[in-house]
Amino acid sequence: xxxxxxxxxxxxxxxxxPTRPDDTVRRTPAARRSRRAEAAFGFGMIGLAGAAILxxxxxxxxASFGLSFFAWDVITPPRFVGLDNYAAIGSDQRVVHSFxxxxxxAFSIVALQVAIGxxxxxxxxxxxxxxxxxxxxxxxxxxxxxxxxxxxIFMTYMFNERxxxxxxxxxLLGGSGVPWLTSDAGAVVTIVFVAVWQSVGFTFVLFxxxxxxxxxxxxxxxxxxxxxxxRSLLRIKLPLISPTVFFACVIGLINxxxxxxxxxxxxxxxxxxxxxxxxxxxxxxxxxxxxFGYGSAISMVLFAALIALxxxxxxxxxxxxxxx
Amino acid sequence: xxxxSFSPPxxxxxxxxxxxxxxxxxxxxxxxxxxxxxxxMVAFGPLLWTLTTSLREPAESFTNPPVWxxxxxxxxxxxxxxxxxxxxxxxxxxxxxxxxxVGAQIITCTLSGYAFAMVRxxxxxxxxxxxxxxxxxxxxxxxxxxxxxxxxxxxSDSLASLILPAIGSxxxxxxxRQYFLQMPVELGEAARVDxxxxxxxxxxxxxxxxxxxxxxxxxxxxxxxxxEFYRPLIFLQSQENFTLPLGLVTLQGTFGTGSISVVLAxxxxxxxxSVILFVIAQRRFxxxxxxGSFR
Numbered sequence: 001x002x003x004x005x006x007x008x009x010x011x012x013x014x015x016x017x018p019t020r021p022d023d024t025v026r027r028t029p030a031a032r033r034s035r036r037a038e039a040a041f042g043f044g045m046i047g048l049a050g051a052a053i054l055x056x057x058x059x060x061x062x063a064s065f066g067l068s069f070f071a072w073d074v075i076t077p078p079r080f081v082g083l084d085n086y087a088a089i090g091s092d093q094r095v096v097h098s099f100x101x102x103x104x105x106a107f108s109i110v111a112l113q114v115a116i117g118x119x120x121x122x123x124x125x126x127x128x129x130x131x132x133x134x135x136x137x138x139x140x141x142x143x144x145x146x147x148x149x150x151x152x153i154f155m156t157y158m159f160n161e162r163x164x165x166x167x168x169x170x171x172l173l174g175g176s177g178v179p180w181l182t183s184d185a186g187a188v189v190t191i192v193f194v195a196v197w198q199s200v201g202f203t204f205v206l207f208x209x210x211x212x213x214x215x216x217x218x219x220x221x222x223x224x225x226x227x228x229x230x231r232s233l234l235r236i237k238l239p240l241i242s243p244t245v246f247f248a249c250v251i252g253l254i255n256x257x258x259x260x261x262x263x264x265x266x267x268x269x270x271x272x273x274x275x276x277x278x279x280x281x282x283x284x285x286x287x288x289x290x291x292f293g294y295g296s297a298i299s300m301v302l303f304a305a306l307i308a309l310x311x312x313x314x315x316x317x318x319x320x321x322x323x324x
Numbered sequence: 325x326x327x328x329s330f331s332p333p334x335x336x337x338x339x340x341x342x343x344x345x346x347x348x349x350x351x352x353x354x355x356x357x358x359x360x361x362x363x364x365m366v367a368f369g370p371l372l373w374t375l376t377t378s379l380r381e382p383a384e385s386f387t388n389p390p391v392w393x394x395x396x397x398x399x400x401x402x403x404x405x406x407x408x409x410x411x412x413x414x415x416x417x418x419x420x421x422x423x424x425x426v427g428a429q430i431i432t433c434t435l436s437g438y439a440f441a442m443v444r445x446x447x448x449x450x451x452x453x454x455x456x457x458x459x460x461x462x463x464x465x466x467x468x469x470x471x472x473x474x475x476x477x478x479x480s481d482s483l484a485s486l487i488l489p490a491i492g493s494x495x496x497x498x499x500x501r502q503y504f505l506q507m508p509v510e511l512g513e514a515a516r517v518d519x520x521x522x523x524x525x526x527x528x529x530x531x532x533x534x535x536x537x538x539x540x541x542x543x544x545x546x547x548x549x550x551x552e553f554y555r556p557l558i559f560l561q562s563q564e565n566f567t568l569p570l571g572l573v574t575l576q577g578t579f580g581t582g583s584i585s586v587v588l589a590x591x592x593x594x595x596x597x598s599v600i601l602f603v604i605a606q607r608r609f610x611x612x613x614x615x616g617s618f619r
Binding site for chain 1: 374463490557584
């Protein structure tokens with residue numbers, strides 16, 4: 001689940017597990033008692049977190065998997081339907097379409113997040129004064145401090161076709177007003193914009209930290225050898241921060257595939273089904289239509305898609321990510 | 325003692341090359357600054373628009389061109405979100421939910437992180453791997469059974485329905501474990517020899533040393549749960565139990581068509597705790613984000 005850490009001062013060094021003083025001591029009854037006591041202590045310590053995770057994550061995954069083979073509306077008892085729910089997904093236009101919508105949104109969001117975040121981080125890394133860096137870091141971080149719900153609300157007003165400030169400036173520049181939230185393409189573009197606007201500070205901060213951690217001597221050596229800005233970026237900086245880029249892609253895609261708040265608040269999945277994401281379909285299926293079994297099946301497919309995508313990224317990373 | 329000697333021509337070409345690249349670099353840096361300023365305007369613009377519109381008279385809230393600096397700010401919208409809507413209630417609910425979750429996660433994750441780092445017990449590696457694996461699970465996959473479980477426990481439509489499922493955290497456990505792993509074992513061993521119990525070693529020696537990691541965990545948990553929308557939307561029905569994000573969306577539904585200034589006042593108010601926290605602990609926010617990346 002975790003990428004090996006690049007050598008870095010702050011990274012906790014892996015230390016071998018504390019070893020027991022010596023093997024012969026272990027066999028005495030007193031030592032055995034103390035080992036048992038230590039084990040009991042360990043289980044006691046993980047007890048609270050473990051119980052919560054068992055009850056509210058691991059249990060529910062298994063339950064969700066089990067439920068996906070049943071038809072259940074909460075009121076009447078569950079009825080076993082085998083693989084029917086999964087078969088239904090394939091012929092359910094709404095679900096298939098929502099997967100396409102989610103894929104388009106997620107890939108655009110991640111690509112823009114990483115590209116813009118990296119670009120801005122490289123520019124900020126160029127600034128010499130610490131105060132300049134601090135100002136930009138704060139400004140780009142600010143959107144992360146608002147909840148997605150809050151952001152979706154004020155963006156809905158700003159992108160309003162008739163009264164919104166975005167179209168006001170567009171017409172001022174000689175363009176015409178765009179039906180941002182009331183046309184299919186406009187709604188997709190708006191949601192991508194809002195998601196990227198809010199989260200680009202995340203990738204930005206990641207990349208700024210990674211660039212600041214680059215070894216100075218390597219950069220200086222490259223400069224003396226006559227490497228221009230482009231070559232030092234492509235040959236030195238990018239390979240050295242590739243683990244961070246990879247991390248941003250994995251986390252970004254996992255988050256973007258679960259996009260819900262923006263679509264729910266700004267467009268209600270519309271117009272039509274233009275921005276109905278897979279998470280919205282799960283919400284509608286389970287909590288509005290009370291099809292708990294079918295909803296579980298769709299959520300299992302989303303889970304499988306996330307695992308497959310992450311696995312694919314890890315496979316690709318073997319070629320593209322450089323670990324020093 | 326032989327100093328490296330350069331022949332004059334080589335020196336000249338070197339400096340010429342240097343000055344040319346210095347010029348292009350200066351131009352590059354100037355262009356870079358312009359791009360950064362433009363990007364900062366895009367990042368900050370919507371927030372500024374929200375703030376200034378929340379300070380306009382409701383009747384003028386949708387009037388273009390927008391006023392970027394209200395010379396006569398009108399704070400009546402801020403009074404209205406409390407008098408005409410129960411924003412205070414939403415706020416209090418959010419404080420209760422987020423506060424209890426953050427407090428609970430600091431306790432449970434410090435305990436479990438310590439155990440995974442410092443205590444030997446059978447199955448430790450496998451259980452930790454299982455913890456980590458749960459970090460991949462999307463909330464949508466567990467929400468249906470959790471919803472059923474919550475209703476069976478009689479907790480539907482309560483703040484407890486949001487708090488209880490969130491008291492443990494695999495990521496928090498991971499974060500705390502990484503921190504405890506850096507600590508020397510010798511301190512605890514010495515204390516044990518002196519007769520301290522295992523829990524005393526943890527509570528009196530190691531836990532106090534882990535406060536920076538607890539602060540990072542607190543920030544992460546706070547930002548995550550303060551903004552949470554999906555679970556409240558599904559678990560809460562009565563308006564008096566709504567947390568801020570859900571309350572704001574409801575507010576938008578009632579006020580959204582006319583005087584949006586009132587809604588935007590609520591939006592700004594909802595951001596204040598995060599902004600204050602960010603001002604106090606900027607570095608911890610950055611650490612929180614990067615904590616996951618350098619595993």
